[in-house]
Amino acid sequence: MSTHRIAVIDKELCKPRKCNLECITFCPLNKSGEKCITLSSDDLSKAVAVIDEDICNGCGICVKKCPYEAISIVNLAQEWSEKKIHQYGPNSFRLYNLPIPKKETVIGLLGRNGMGKSTILNILSGIIKPNLGRYDNEPSWEEIIEYFHGSEMKSYFEKLADNSIKVSIKPQMVNLIPKAFKGIARDLINKYDERGIADDIVKRLGLENSLDKSLDELSGGELQRFAVAIAVSKDADFYFFDEPSSYNDVYQRLEVAKVIHSLAKEGKSVMVVEHDVALLDYLSDYVYILYGQPGV
Ligand code: SF4
Ligand code: SF4
Incomplete structure (x- = not known):
C-alpha cells in the first residue's frame, strides 16, 4: 500500500x-x-x-x-x-472524516485535545467551510457537495450551503462572551429565546439568581450554563455543544446533560464534544471516537 x-x-x-x-x-x-x-x-x-x-x-x-x-x-x-475534509494551511493539522448528525439523537465526540473536535463542530455548524484540503484554492459549495456524493453528508451540506437548515452552537470559549456582549445575563438570554423556553431552562440550570448579574460578574460555571441555555433556547434543527460541562460541578453537569438530551427527545439533531467520559456516556446515543495524533 x-x-x-x-x-x-x-x-x-x-x-x-x-x-x-x-x-x-x-x-x-x-x-x-x-x-x-x-x-x-x-x-x-x-x-x-x-x-x-x-x-x-x-x-x-x-x-x-x-x-x-x-x-x-x-x-x-x-x-x-x-480524503481530506479540511486543512488550515501548509504543514498544519488536517481532518479526514466527519461524524453524521442524526435526528432525535445525541452524538457524542470523544478524543484528546488537538484531534479536531471543535473543527468538526465548526464545519457542521457552518462557521468553517470545509476546504477538502485545498487551503490555497478553496472549493465552491458545488464542489464540496459533489465530494460528498453518495453519502448522507451530501444533503446536509446542500442545506447548509443554501441556508435552509438552522443550527445553534454553544461555543467552547464561554469566557469570551462578556467580551462580545455587555449588559446583564437576562437581556442576553431573552434576546435569543426564539422558542420561549428560556425561563424554564434557566430554572432547570439553577440560574434564576444570576439573571440580573452583569455578564462580566458571572462565574465560569454560570457563564457555561447560560451559554448552554442560550443555545438550547434558539430555534434550530441542529444543535452543537462544544464542551458544555466545563467549570461545573457534577450536579450541574447532570442538569446540563438532561437539558441537552431533552432536545433529542423533541426530535432535534444534537452533537456534543465533551471530555467527561461519564457524562458523554450518560448523554449520548452514539459516541464517535476520534483517533489520530493531536495537532496533526
Ligand atoms: S521526515 Fe526525513 S525526509 Fe522528511 S523532512 Fe524529516 S528528515 Fe526529511
Ligand atoms: S526549531 Fe526545529 S523545526 Fe524549526 S528550524 Fe529549528 S530545527 Fe527546524
Whole structure:
C-alpha cells in the first residue's frame, strides 16, 4: 500500500533564530541536494520550517533532531490522504472524516485535545467551510457537495450551503462572551429565546439568581450554563455543544446533560464534544471516537 506523509510544523515552537537549523542540516533528502525542508523566509525572526510532503520519505530524523520538538511526521495510507475534509494551511493539522448528525439523537465526540473536535463542530455548524484540503484554492459549495456524493453528508451540506437548515452552537470559549456582549445575563438570554423556553431552562440550570448579574460578574460555571441555555433556547434543527460541562460541578453537569438530551427527545439533531467520559456516556446515543495524533 502506498503511503503519504503528513508533516506538521508547530509554528509556536519552531524557532529558526535560536536553533542550528538541525532539521535542514540532517534531513537525508536535503543532504542529497533536494529541498525537502526549507525556511518560509530569509528573515529568521519571521521564518518557520516548511516540509515538502510530496518528497519527504517519512524517516523522522528531523523530528528527533529538532531541539524544540516542533515537527510531527505521520505516515498515512495514500487512500486516506486523498480524503481530506479540511486543512488550515501548509504543514498544519488536517481532518479526514466527519461524524453524521442524526435526528432525535445525541452524538457524542470523544478524543484528546488537538484531534479536531471543535473543527468538526465548526464545519457542521457552518462557521468553517470545509476546504477538502485545498487551503490555497478553496472549493465552491458545488464542489464540496459533489465530494460528498453518495453519502448522507451530501444533503446536509446542500442545506447548509443554501441556508435552509438552522443550527445553534454553544461555543467552547464561554469566557469570551462578556467580551462580545455587555449588559446583564437576562437581556442576553431573552434576546435569543426564539422558542420561549428560556425561563424554564434557566430554572432547570439553577440560574434564576444570576439573571440580573452583569455578564462580566458571572462565574465560569454560570457563564457555561447560560451559554448552554442560550443555545438550547434558539430555534434550530441542529444543535452543537462544544464542551458544555466545563467549570461545573457534577450536579450541574447532570442538569446540563438532561437539558441537552431533552432536545433529542423533541426530535432535534444534537452533537456534543465533551471530555467527561461519564457524562458523554450518560448523554449520548452514539459516541464517535476520534483517533489520530493531536495537532496533526
Ligand atoms: S523545526 Fe526545529 S530545527 Fe527546524 S528550524 Fe524549526 S526549531 Fe529549528
Ligand atoms: S521526515 Fe526525513 S525526509 Fe522528511 S523532512 Fe524529516 S528528515 Fe526529511
